[in-house]
Amino acid sequence: MKILKIPKTDLDLFASILPTFGELHAPVRRGRGFAFDRPALWSDVQINYPRTILPPRKLFLPPRELMFHFDPAEGYSSLLAEAATPRVLFGVHAYDIYGLNILDRVFAQGPFRDPYYVARRQHTIIIGVDVEPDEGHFARSMNADFVDSGFDLFLSDLGDHWLVLVGTSRGDDIVVMSGSLFETPSEEDFNEYKRRSTSRRAAYRTHVEMGDLPEILEMEYHSQVWEDLGARCLSCGSCSMVCPTCYCFDVADEAALGSRAGDRVRTWDSCLFKTHALVAGGENFRHSRASRIKFRFYHKQRGFVAEYGRPSCVGCGRCAASCPAGIDITTVIKMIRGQADAHGDRTTAASNPSREPVPAAPGAHLVHPTVGA
Numbered sequence: 001m002k003i004l005k006i007p008k009t010d011l012d013l014f015a016s017i018l019p020t021f022g023e024l025h026a027p028v029r030r031g032r033g034f035a036f037d038r039p040a041l042w043s044d045v046q047i048n049y050p051r052t053i054l055p056p057r058k059l060f061l062p063p064r065e066l067m068f069h070f071d072p073a074e075g076y077s078s079l080l081a082e083a084a085t086p087r088v089l090f091g092v093h094a095y096d097i098y099g100l101n102i103l104d105r106v107f108a109q110g111p112f113r114d115p116y117y118v119a120r121r122q123h124t125i126i127i128g129v130d131v132e133p134d135e136g137h138f139a140r141s142m143n144a145d146f147v148d149s150g151f152d153l154f155l156s157d158l159g160d161h162w163l164v165l166v167g168t169s170r171g172d173d174i175v176v177m178s179g180s181l182f183e184t185p186s187e188e189d190f191n192e193y194k195r196r197s198t199s200r201r202a203a204y205r206t207h208v209e210m211g212d213l214p215e216i217l218e219m220e221y222h223s224q225v226w227e228d229l230g231a232r233c234l235s236c237g238s239c240s241m242v243c244p245t246c247y248c249f250d251v252a253d254e255a256a257l258g259s260r261a262g263d264r265v266r267t268w269d270s271c272l273f274k275t276h277a278l279v280a281g282g283e284n285f286r287h288s289r290a291s292r293i294k295f296r297f298y299h300k301q302r303g304f305v306a307e308y309g310r311p312s313c314v315g316c317g318r319c320a321a322s323c324p325a326g327i328d329i330t331t332v333i334k335m336i337r338g339q340a341d342a343h344g345d346r347t348t349a350a351s352n353p354s355r356e357p358v359p360a361a362p363g364a365h366l367v368h369p370t371v372g373a
């Protein structure tokens, strides 16, 4: 992997080159929070931010997506070409890149490749950047505090420079087009990188034990913990809407009354919604809130491990920050391990004051009419 550096004073110049490669998306302020969006000006871009409200997943698996039009007279017209718009996604933290790598296993590397997701991934350049962890991050416990693939360029803070990892040939194209902006790092730069890398890892204050968690979940399937959590959970679905690795979706055909022409639409769904496991005939396999919140934990921390070899959680801390009931995944893991009691979780979870609208998914209004609006 090629390693370079760029003076921080030249980042504006570097940024002026990026639109050549596609439309720019980057973290910007949204109320008192942050969101990936198209910045009006480069000065709007926030490089030092704790986490965005919605993860970059929204750019690859949009909250609501028109897949194709259908018309009995004209057949169907695909909207796949729109998914192939070239984009540059700047300022993605390592755990969010890891989240995309996890989604790749489901949508791009399995037996069923999703052409919409794959087109967006192929046409989006990813530029990562360091994060200073706050109390909500536990990416180190999830081995997602560092990522060695899934980015084109990755910027690490060296003080007055950025150290730049060049991950792909597309990243190298940007370097080549940037001409003399990039320099060769010195031995001193590498030592500074190592010092900062160590101190960033030491800055993680929240840790969870992940070893043998699938086995402990196996033992605790009938634990009272799930009933206690079910009594508090509002089934609002916010935790899955903000999660970089949740990927449940619903597909529906929308046609005007009396018409046989319409659109096939895909929207985000959540296993926390009461209608998620409802099937024809009225049977609901996860009727209770306890069963639904239990399912979310078991899928992420046990089922995904069995299928893909690692949990589908990257320790971003978004679910705890967005939960109106103060349910914190790290405390739930401690409760399951017998390291915390039912009152051990945070009751004052950081709110999401800026409220980037959490996408309404089918059935959300059936459970809770206001949360997540």
Ligand code: SF4
Pocket (backbone or CB within 6 Å): 239, 242, 243, 244, 245, 246, 300, 312, 313, 314, 315, 316, 317, 318, 319, 320, 329
């Ligand atoms: S489960 Fe929570 S902490 Fe883990 S990746 Fe999803 S939102 Fe982040």
Ligand code: SF4
Pocket (backbone or CB within 6 Å): 232, 233, 234, 235, 236, 237, 238, 239, 240, 272, 293, 319, 322, 323, 324, 325, 326, 327
């Ligand atoms: S955000 Fe909290 S209250 Fe809402 S569904 Fe998730 S765990 Fe339940």
